[in-house]
Amino acid sequence: MNALILVDLQNDFVPGGALAVPGGDAVVAVTNRLLAGGAVRARGASPTERLRFDLVVSTQDWHPADHKSFAANHPGRSPGDVIDLGGLPQVLWPVHCVQGTPGADFLPGLDRSRVERVFQKGTDPAVDSYSGFFDNGQRKATGLGEYLKGRGVTDVYVLGLATDYCVKFTALDAIGLGFHVHLIEDACRGVNLRPGDVAAAVEAMRAAGVAVIRSDAQ
Ligand code: VGL
Ligand code: ZN
Secondary structure (H helix, E strand, C coil), X not given: CEEEEEECCEHHXXXXXXXXXXXXXHHHHHHHHHHCCCCCCCCCCCCCCCCCCCEEEEEEECECCCXXXXXXXXXXXXXXXXXXXXXXXXXXXXXXXXXXXHHHCECCCCCCCCEEEEEEECCCCCCCCCCCCECCCCCCECCHHHHHXXXXXXXXXXXXXXXXXXXXXXXXXXXXXXXXXXXXXXEEECCCCCCCHHHHXXXXXXXXXXXXXXXXXX
């Protein structure tokens, strides 16, 4: 049993949004194609067999307006600054994905017909939550891990935004929970706050045991 996890395919993460990821809008077409029976092969499948996803879920960055990851909530600070937040290093971001705002909505062109559950994260103003499974302090679970285990999922495929933040930590936590994890690299885009961040994130995932694949893998 496999599952596809769509990570944060939301308006604020594409060009024109508050925390625009370069090229973020390009993942919509790749994702829709995969959902329509695209070309990635399942682990162990024969070379001619196309990957079919048994289950599709989504994460949604969903912050209250007073979230402490927003530079605007720290007088004198700017986006990109790093502060200590409850004992964890925290990159400060522009205000983004505020609950109920258009920026927090899913991308309009995205085919959501197969999404069975949405797991919201980043709702606690005191702690950020990059992973779709746990907050950054690994204190609270979103329920995604239990849901996937309860559905009998062994393999997860991860795509979305942003490669060097939410995609990375979702994939790493999935490894920690014992799933076989596959990153669909060309269906992801990253922030690259510092040049090389995306490449380093992909390497960190690979080193942790994530299989890095492409949507057109042969
Ligand atoms: C994300 C930064 C802040 C992400 C979310 O979805 O990767 N990045 N909030
Ligand atoms: Zn966020």
